[in-house]
Structure formats: structure tokens, C-alpha cells
Amino acid sequence: MSHIKGSEAMIADTVLTTILLAAHVASTPNPIKRPQEITIDNILELAPAMPEQVKTIIENFFNQHPKLLPLLSGSAYYEQLPKTDHAPFSMNFNKPSSKDKKFFSTMKKASSDVEAKILKRKYKALYNNLVINVDGRWLIKTSSLFNRRANIYHEMGLKHSSSKLPKTELEKFITTKGGRTFQTISRMIYWLRARQAQELLHLDRIYLPQKYFMHIPGRPTIIDDTNYVVVAEKIAGARPILETNLLDDREIVAQLTHVIINASLFDIHGDNVLAKNGQACLIDFEQPNSCKPSEFGRKNSTQRGISGLRALINSYAEKTNQDLTSLHTLVTEIVNSYTR
Secondary structure, three states, rough: OOOHHHHHHHHHHHHHHHHHHHHOOOOOOOOOOOOOOOOOOOOOOOOOOHHHHHHHHHHHHHHOOOHHHHHHHHHHHOOOOOOOOOOOOOOOOOOHHHHHHHHHHHHHHHOHHHHHHEEHHHHOHHHHHHEEOOOEEEEEEEEOOOHHHHHHHHHHOOOOOOOOOOOHHHHHHHHHOOOOOOOHHHHHHHHHHHHHHHHOOOOOEEOOOOOEEEOOOOOOOOOOOEEEEEEEEEOOOOEEEHHHHHHHHHHHHHHHHHHHHHHOOOOOOOOOEEEEEEEEEEEOOOOOOOOHHOOOOOOOOOHHHHHHHHHHHHHHHHHHOOOOHHHHHHHHHHHHHHOO
């Protein structure tokens, strides 16, 4: 009988601890009251200024690899290919012509001198995203052809599974929608929102790598994917969070939940949540490529991000053979605190 009472007391204590941990960071239903709204019109102003030392490193990299600049910009994706009737955005990717294949060959040649430094190759990085290791400390990140084309698909109400973006729809996107995509640029808006949450909620167990905009030489200064790349800090010595015991820490789980909700982060999985010095490090802030450019910075990805966090908890539970129901309860408590 005393054993049963002891178990009940332990459960009650676990529930109370869970609620108190949630309240520690979320003492009100909506902890962030009036964060500054980030838009495409003020994001350049709100983005942190790049230190001159870092700027010099990136400028030198650009000077050493001039053939990369058109690939980073992707402005040619809109331009009609020689001896064809379409631009790269309007290729039929199921049946590329010889001219289309030549364009892809040109893309590969442009990256050949840094090809070994392009990460995430299993995701066809050259066509989806470019993530280039500059010097071991700084990365250049930019979205590429497929992800930007997906933005246009959704803006124009087309099926994402379509193999071809009709030339007429591309022209309409340029003339009636401004022709600008923000897939690369999105890395900054979600990072800025995460930083707002970190500062306002005192999320000291979350680490956000530094991020800066870098203008592509020779391009206009208007903010869009063809004119800027994102330069991001590479976190030396960080490990995937599932290789550590950080998910045993309720405060880590609580703070991850808050930052996901407030920044509307969606791509939460074992490769994108790292660990170092007792902190959870978030490294990917790109929006889903299903985002319309006209809905830049939309905030409807929270559910997917929370699902990703729960999947991490489940993976850790399976790996360590633990019952982590209390962590799921903690996540639920915090999520509910934003909707009461």
C-alpha cells in the first residue's frame, strides 16, 4: 500500500514539475506581447550588420570564385536560354532538352572549384540549395532553382507536382507579382523571430548561430533571392542533439517549444538541432518552399515544428529505453498556454 502511495506521489510530483517548468518561461498565455513585425520592407534594416572582418572574408571568397556569383544569384533562371523558347524556370524537368542539359552542365562547372565544400549533397544541393563552407567558420547559404521555382508554382496556383512551369505563368509572375522570390531571404526572417523570442523570454539554453545578409556584387540592392545570400556561422564542435543527453533536460525541451512556436519553425529534426555546451543549437531557418512570395514570413508552420520536436523526443526515448511521456506533457502544456 505504501508502495502505491509512493508511486502516486511521484506522478503528482512529475506533473507539478512539468507545469512549473512551463510556467517558468510561459507565465502568460502569450509571452511575447509586442515584438516588432518583420516584413520584406524592413528586413534589411533589422538584420544584424555584418562585421567588417567577416565581410572581408566573404568578399575575398567571391573574388576567388567569380563563376559562382551567377549561380548564387540565379537571375538567369528567368532568362530565355539560347536557341530555346523558355527560361530555366520553365524547363520540362521530366524531359529536359539538350539545351536544358547544357544549362545544368554550366551550373555544375560554375561550382566545380568548390564542389567538395557543398554540403547536403544527398538532397541534390546544387538544384535545391547551396550551402558552401567558406573557411570552416562561415557558410554561404542560398536557395537554388527547384526551391525558388516551387515558390512561383504556389504563387500562381499550380500543382507542385507539375513537371513544367508554363512560360505564360512565369511571365505573369514577373509582370503581375513582381517576379521576386524570398526562399533564401526567409532564413533571416525566421532567425530574427527566433532571436526576438530568445531575448524576450530569456531562452538561455538556445543557441542561434550568427546570420548576416551579403549583397551579391554587380546585382541590384533590392531585397530578393537574386541579389543577396545569407552568411551563417558554422558551429564548431556541435553534435546532433540525439547523440547527447540534452533531451533529458526539461528546460531544453521547454525552451525549444517556445522558440518553435514564436518563430514558427518547421524543419525540426536530428540534423537541424545540434548540441554544444549544454545548449540546443538551431541551424536551419528556411521556410517551406511551398510559401508564396506574396505571403513572405507566414506563421503557419508551428504545428510541423512541434511535431518535429515530438519526433525527436520519441527517438531519444527509443534510443535510451525511457518513458518520456512527461516531456510530451510539457510540450502540450506550453502549446496550450498560447491558445488559452
